[in-house]
Amino acid sequence: MxxxxxxxxxxxxxxxxxxxxxxxxxxxxxxxxxxxxxxxxxxxxxxxxxxxxxxxxxxxxxxxxxxxxxxxxxxxxxxxxxxxxxxxxxxxxxxxxxxxxxxxxxxxxxxxxxxxxxxxxxxxxxxxxxxxxxxxxxxxxxxxxxxxxxxxxxxxxxxxxxxxxxxTGIPAQQSEGKGAVFLLDSGTVGETAPMVHIFMENMKQEGFRNMLKDQFIKHTDACVDDFLKGDIKSLFHNTKKLSKVVLNHFKPMIPKQFHELWKNGIETNDYYLKLCGSGGGGYILGFTQDIEKAKQALSGYRLEVVYNF
Known part of the structure; x- marks a missing residue:
């Protein structure tokens, strides 16, 4: 069977x-x-x-x-x-x-x-x-x-x-496109429950709640709209903002050895990283306008392309 x-x-x-x-x-x-x-x-x-x-x-x-x-x-x-x-x-x-x-x-x-x-x-x-x-x-x-x-x-x-x-429907992939969404293997397993617990504890603080509403949710909503419309320029602009917010406010969900890599992506614009699921390990999601550049910058890590722009 x-x-x-x-x-x-x-x-x-x-x-x-x-x-x-x-x-x-x-x-x-x-x-x-x-x-x-x-x-x-x-x-x-x-x-x-x-x-x-x-x-x-x-x-x-x-x-x-x-x-x-x-x-x-x-x-x-x-x-x-x-x-x-x-x-x-x-x-x-x-x-x-x-x-x-x-x-x-x-x-x-x-x-x-x-x-x-x-x-x-x-x-x-x-x-x-x-x-x-x-x-x-x-x-x-x-x-x-x-x-x-x-x-x-x-x-x-x-x-x-x-x-x-x-x-919903999403824009068709451009198989020849240089831009890509990719998965980066952190090499460790992430546990969902402890990560969600940290998030719920943070939600008890007013500052964190305000950041979530005024920054995290605002940028997330913009990214969803951009992706569905196929507005790539705006998508990368908003993904960079989202990546910054996650680095500043969701550090416990990012494995320590990736903090520097995360920051480098934002500074060089070669790629932007974000959480894939609850974080803490597992995959990290990456967005890049030039997959070859991202591969060079992240050489030594396993990348799996999920979607091409």
Missing amino acids: KGPLFYSKILLFGEYGIIKDSKGLSIPYNFYNGALKTKKNLSANAKTSNDCLKHFAAYLETIDSSLVTFDITALQGHIKSGMYFDSSIPQGYGVGSSGALVAAIYDKYAFDKITVLENLTREKLLKLKAIFSVMESFFHGKSSGLDPLNSYLSIPILINSKDNIEA
Whole structure:
């Protein structure tokens, strides 16, 4: 048995901000994916995944049935037979490993599921997001539900605010373009829960809240608008501002060895870095107007191009 593939995602803009109603833009990233599989003899990794699914199935039974119900009997039977989530999505890297698993389980075991083939009204999108939020909370303690939503639908999602999300189109990539969005491998795994905890603690300070509203959210919203309009000049202008704000106010979320690299990008304009997901490790997201220049400036690091301008 092998289920359909569910892809990783990249939140281009909106990390942390969407908790406080900034705009956000999330796109599928087909380089990584995962699928439910069943085997008799499980490898160590598959065994870990199978054990995790046991706990997850027990958790799904506790979800309010007015929101969503699952075929728990079938799910538990398949887990007993050796089902696991076979995934190439790196965990703790901010590209939605648990989101893809949540999407796969919903797709296979939810009763009365909302499908991709339907006319996806805003109400349906919000209902899916609410279901996925509760499901993914099992992994992170608190989840917006966006990662599984992106993985499940496999289309770009525009977040206007908490209660206003829509499927969107993004400008076509320019395969010959010099400009690029890329992933930079920090070489360490990031844990979501501790990073979100730091953010929530900071939110208790009025100065931090004001900075979030007047700078972080303002620049994030501008970046989303620029990207969707294809206004590259303005996009890089606003991404630089956003990169500065993150360096000044989100230092704990940036691995120490990248503080200098982050600053260099802003000073030289060769590239601008920002958080990919909650930070603390995993991938860092980069924007550059000249990918060759960025590669030279970041030689010694692994870059993966995600999108070409």
